[in-house]
Amino acid sequence: MTGLPRYEDVVDAASRIEGVAHRTPVLRSRLIDEQLGLQAVFKCENLQRMGAFKFRGAYNALSRFSPAQRAAGVVAYSSGNHAQAVALSARLLGIPATIVMPHDAPDAKVAATRGYGGRVVTYDRYTEDREEIGRALAEKDGLTLIPPYDHPHVIAGQGTAARELFEDEGPLDALFVPLGGGGLLSGTALSAGALAPGCRLYGVEPEAGDDGRRSLAEGRIVHIDTPQTIADGAQTQHLGDLTFGILQRTAPTVVTASDDELIDAMRTFATYLKLVVEPTGCLGLAALRRHAEELRGRRVGVLVSGGNIDMARYAALLGGG
Numbered sequence: 001m002t003g004l005p006r007y008e009d010v011v012d013a014a015s016r017i018e019g020v021a022h023r024t025p026v027l028r029s030r031l032i033d034e035q036l037g038l039q040a041v042f043k044c045e046n047l048q049r050m051g052a053f054k055f056r057g058a059y060n061a062l063s064r065f066s067p068a069q070r071a072a073g074v075v076a077y078s079s080g081n082h083a084q085a086v087a088l089s090a091r092l093l094g095i096p097a098t099i100v101m102p103h104d105a106p107d108a109k110v111a112a113t114r115g116y117g118g119r120v121v122t123y124d125r126y127t128e129d130r131e132e133i134g135r136a137l138a139e140k141d142g143l144t145l146i147p148p149y150d151h152p153h154v155i156a157g158q159g160t161a162a163r164e165l166f167e168d169e170g171p172l173d174a175l176f177v178p179l180g181g182g183g184l185l186s187g188t189a190l191s192a193g194a195l196a197p198g199c200r201l202y203g204v205e206p207e208a209g210d211d212g213r214r215s216l217a218e219g220r221i222v223h224i225d226t227p228q229t230i231a232d233g234a235q236t237q238h239l240g241d242l243t244f245g246i247l248q249r250t251a252p253t254v255v256t257a258s259d260d261e262l263i264d265a266m267r268t269f270a271t272y273l274k275l276v277v278e279p280t281g282c283l284g285l286a287a288l289r290r291h292a293e294e295l296r297g298r299r300v301g302v303l304v305s306g307g308n309i310d311m312a313r314y315a316a317l318l319g320g321g
């Protein structure tokens with residue numbers, strides 16, 4: 001196994017994405033603070049380029065390609081934000097991109113990926129294995145495969161969001177971070193370890209799939225079936241070797257949020273902060289609500305990871321009650 005990325009790699013990633021990725025704003029709401037009895041600061045990666053933090057990791061990884069890798073191109077498999085992050089990064093760097101997506105991926109996502117100039121290759125998610133297809137394409141055409149979370153440059157890039165937050169806000173008492181495959185949380189742990197060692201990290205999974213919590217408790221990577229949840233950015237089946245390695249060492253607290261709590265948080269973001277946040281991006285606030293009592297009076301960060309959601313679906317979720 002390759003060595004785990006370290007905080008120095010996050011610093012390096014920050015210099016590579018500077019001037020390309022947005023330094024996203026940190027927002028707060030007096031009304032939310034009053035409701036929760038603490039001081040909350042929201043790092044708004046829903047306002048990042050392409051609408052999610054994933055641009056940070058993808059751009060960092062692609063910016064390190066050798067001339068030969070650049071000429072041959074990149075391949076990624078994803079139906080979500082990683083696809084758009086790789087497609088946009090590739091376009092900015094002049095690298096051809098191939099994205100492997102399920103044939104029944106939402107039209108909006110396929111269109112967005114094509115809009116960034118990516119070539120889309122579809123597969124049947126019930127009968128075919130996307131990792132195999134990605135690997136086969138990589139081999140046949142000499143493409144470099146960039147996975148969505150288990151890659152040192154991806155992890156280091158994702159860690160730059162929390163680094164900016166600590167730079168802007170100082171060492172917080174706690175920080176809530178959505179958890180899927182663990183790229184964002186493990187990168188965050190690297191930044192917290194260096195800049196805010198006393199900050200308590202909470203990784204937040206959908207209630208339907210708590211493989212991350214179980215993995216840390218059992219000391220091995222637990223695999224689960226694709227969880228049924230509206231948090232589609234965290235529908236991962238397992239942590240990666242690198243992300244698990246970092247999380248084992250840094251030992252964040254892993255908690256969960258239900259779909260109803262996510263919808264509640266979506267409504268709070270829209271009402272008080274005027275922010276459109278996708279369900280996965282609501283994991284942090286949803287969990288903070290549950291844990292507000294133990295954090296009374298503290299300064300607490302919430303990583304708002306993304307804002308990509310179809311408007312009809314957004315309206316339908318918020319219209320329900």
Ligand SMILES: *Cc1c(COP(=O)(O)O)cnc(C)c1O
Binds near residue numbers: 158280281
């Ligand atoms: C990918 C994603 C996550 C989960 O990130 P991991 O690095 O897989 O843990 C959370 N929120 C959004 C919006 C995402 O796109």
